[in-house]
Amino acid sequence: MYQYKAITLRNFRDIPQIATTLSDEEKYNIEVVGNVLPFKVNHYVVNELIDWENYQHDPIYILTFPQKEMLQPDQFQEMSNAIIGNASRAELKLIANKIRLELNPHPAGQMEYNVPDLHDVKLKGIQHKYRETMLFFPSQGQTCHAYCTFCFRWPQFVGMNDLKFAMKDIELVIKYLKANPKITDVLFTGGDPLIMRTKILGKYIEALLEANIPNLKTIRLGSKALSYHPHRFVTDEDADDLLRVFEKAKKAGVHIAFMAHFNHPNELKTKIVKQAIDRILNTGTVIRTQSPIMRNINDNADSWASMWQQQVELGCIPYYMFLARDTSAQHYFAVTLEKAWKIFREAYQQVSGIARTVRGPSMSAGPGKVQIIGISKVAGKKVFVLQFIQGRNPDWVCRPFFAEYNPKAIWLDDLDPAFGKSEFFFEEEFPIIRKEKSLPSMNFSIFPTTNGYKKEVRNSSVSLIE
Numbered sequence: 001m002y003q004y005k006a007i008t009l010r011n012f013r014d015i016p017q018i019a020t021t022l023s024d025e026e027k028y029n030i031e032v033v034g035n036v037l038p039f040k041v042n043h044y045v046v047n048e049l050i051d052w053e054n055y056q057h058d059p060i061y062i063l064t065f066p067q068k069e070m071l072q073p074d075q076f077q078e079m080s081n082a083i084i085g086n087a088s089r090a091e092l093k094l095i096a097n098k099i100r101l102e103l104n105p106h107p108a109g110q111m112e113y114n115v116p117d118l119h120d121v122k123l124k125g126i127q128h129k130y131r132e133t134m135l136f137f138p139s140q141g142q143t144c145h146a147y148c149t150f151c152f153r154w155p156q157f158v159g160m161n162d163l164k165f166a167m168k169d170i171e172l173v174i175k176y177l178k179a180n181p182k183i184t185d186v187l188f189t190g191g192d193p194l195i196m197r198t199k200i201l202g203k204y205i206e207a208l209l210e211a212n213i214p215n216l217k218t219i220r221l222g223s224k225a226l227s228y229h230p231h232r233f234v235t236d237e238d239a240d241d242l243l244r245v246f247e248k249a250k251k252a253g254v255h256i257a258f259m260a261h262f263n264h265p266n267e268l269k270t271k272i273v274k275q276a277i278d279r280i281l282n283t284g285t286v287i288r289t290q291s292p293i294m295r296n297i298n299d300n301a302d303s304w305a306s307m308w309q310q311q312v313e314l315g316c317i318p319y320y321m322f323l324a325r326d327t328s329a330q331h332y333f334a335v336t337l338e339k340a341w342k343i344f345r346e347a348y349q350q351v352s353g354i355a356r357t358v359r360g361p362s363m364s365a366g367p368g369k370v371q372i373i374g375i376s377k378v379a380g381k382k383v384f385v386l387q388f389i390q391g392r393n394p395d396w397v398c399r400p401f402f403a404e405y406n407p408k409a410i411w412l413d414d415l416d417p418a419f420g421k422s423e424f425f426f427e428e429e430f431p432i433i434r435k436e437k438s439l440p441s442m443n444f445s446i447f448p449t450t451n452g453y454k455k456e457v458r459n460s461s462v463s464l465i466e
Contacts (some may be wrong), residue, residue: 002231004145007041009034017052022400032080033066033172036096037329041065041146041165045228050113059264059297065147070329073098096348103327118176125168128177130390133185133220134177139168140200142191145229146261149296150324150333171206177213187220187259196223198238203243209252219249222259226287227267230276246283260316263291265306269313277314283288290320293340294333301346308347308355319362326411334410337361337384341372359389365412368392368431378402383418386407388426396426 012018013027022030027062030039041064049060068076082095082161104337114127114135126133177183186208191200199251205219225232233239249256258280260266289311293299298307308318320342324333335343340361348356363370368391376385388396401424413434417424 002044002235004229004231005043006145006235007043007046009039011043012039012177015046015056017050021055021261029068031065032076032083033068033070034353035079035092036071036075036082037066038065038147038150038151040397043227044231045146049227049266056338059303060143060266062296063148063263066149067332070149070332071099072331075102091094093429094109095320103329104374106193115255116176120174120181121172123172123176126173128176128180128183129392133191134173134183134185135187136173137190138188138193138196138204141193141196143187143193143195144190144192145225145232148224150292150297150443160343163183170204174208174211174213177208177211177216181215185213185218185220185257186216187222189222189363190249192223192225193221194223194232197239198245199465202241205245205249209249214353218249218255218257220257220259222261224261226258226260226273226276227262230273233276234272235280243279243283246280246285256283258285258287260289262289262307263294265303265310268307269312274314277316281315286314289316290322292322292324292333293335293343294324295335296333297441299335299339299343301343301350304343304347305350307359308351310356312351318355318358320362321358323361325364325365325413326413330410336407337372337409337411337414338375338407340372345370345374362389363412367412368396370412373400375405381405381418384415391426392430393426399425401425417423 007015009031012030016085017087033039048261050064051058051061055061073109079092079095079441081097082092087095097127099417114129116123118127125137125139129135131400132280173186177186188201208216208219231239232243238240246256249392265437267273277287289307291298293304298304304321311318316426321340323337323340324330344361348358361372364370369389371387371389373385373387376383384403384405385399385400386403387400391397392439402418403424404418406414406416409415413432
C-alpha cells in the first residue's frame, strides 16, 4: 500500500531526483525561497507527475518547487544574506515574517471585510463574502498534501497565527447558518479539508447533517487532493469510510460538491487519479474543476483545452478559470488580462459544449468575482468589457461595465473606468484602490446579514439591501 510521505526543506536534498539532477545553486535557491514561502511536496508528485529530464520547464515542478524569481531580488538577497551569515532560526523567522508582510498576505480585504460576527464574537474560522456561500476553515484542515507555489492561502501555512483563518467549533458554524437563512452552501476550505482523517472530517459533516438546517443545500469541499494524493480516495486506510460520509450526505438530501483544483493536464494522467475520480462520482458527489491561469505553468490554450476535455471524459465539470491573485509571487505567475482572455477564448473554441460550463477568466477581487468578457470597441474607443459573476452586493451580478483598455493590466486595481467616468458603478459601495493612484482608504465594510447586506461605517450601519 502506498504510504504518504511529505518532503520539506528538512529532507528535500535526500530525494534521488534532487540529489542527482539539480545543481547546488538550484538547491540553495529552493532553501532561500522555502524559508519565506511554504514548501512541501510528496513522493507521488515527485515520482509520478514531474518529468525530471525536463524539470526546469516542467509545469508540475514549477507548481511545487520554489523558484528564485518567486521572490523579488531584494527579498531573495535579504534572506540569502541571513542564511550565509548563519542567522539563528529565530532570526530567520523574523526576516521571513518581514518579507511575508510585504507580499499582501490577505488580498481582497479578507481579514477586514469577510470575517463575520455572531453575538459580538468574531468568527475567525469563517468568511462570508457572498450572500449564499459561507467559507469554513476547520483548524485540523489547515495544511495540504503538497503546497502550490502560487497559493494565495499561503499565510495558513507559515506559522503566523495572526494571519490565519481557523476554528474547531462546528456549533458556532451551525448557529451562524441558522441565523443566516439565505446561506445555502458551506465551503470547507483551508489548506485542504481532505488532509483531515475521515474520523475528523466526518464529525464536521455529520454535525451539519444532524442539525437539520433547512437552508443548507450544498457542502463544498475545496481540495487539491486528487492531484497531490489521489490515494486518499482509493488506498488510504480510511478511504472507504470517507466515501460513506459522502453517501450519507447524499441520502440526507445535502449535495456534496467536490471543488477539485487541477492546474495542468499532466495531473490527470495517472491510473490512480482516474480511480479516485470514479470512486467519488459513484457516491453521488459531483466534481467541479478550477484553476488559476499562471505564467510558466498553463499559460497556453492547448493546456486548458486538453485539461477541460480530459475532465469531462472523466465525468468532471469544468467550473472556473481564475487569474493569479494579487499576493505572494503574483509577479512571477500573472499574465495580463488581455492574454488571459485570449487564452480562454482560444481554449473555449477547441472544446464541445459540455466543456463550456467553465467561466472565466475571473478575478476574485475585493468587490467580488469579476469576469473579463472581452475587449471591444465602443463609440470608437477600445475597452475591456467586464461583469461580476459574484458580488458583495448581489445586484452587481451580470451588469456589464467598461474599463479603459490597458494592455499591461493584470488585476482589477490596474483598471480605470472608461468614457471619462471617475469610478466604476459599484465603487460608491465598495471602492477599489487603483495602483499608482492616491485614493482614500475605505472606512467602511460590506457584509452579509440575515436580511441582506449592510454597509458599516465606524459605529453606525445602514442597510444596502432589504
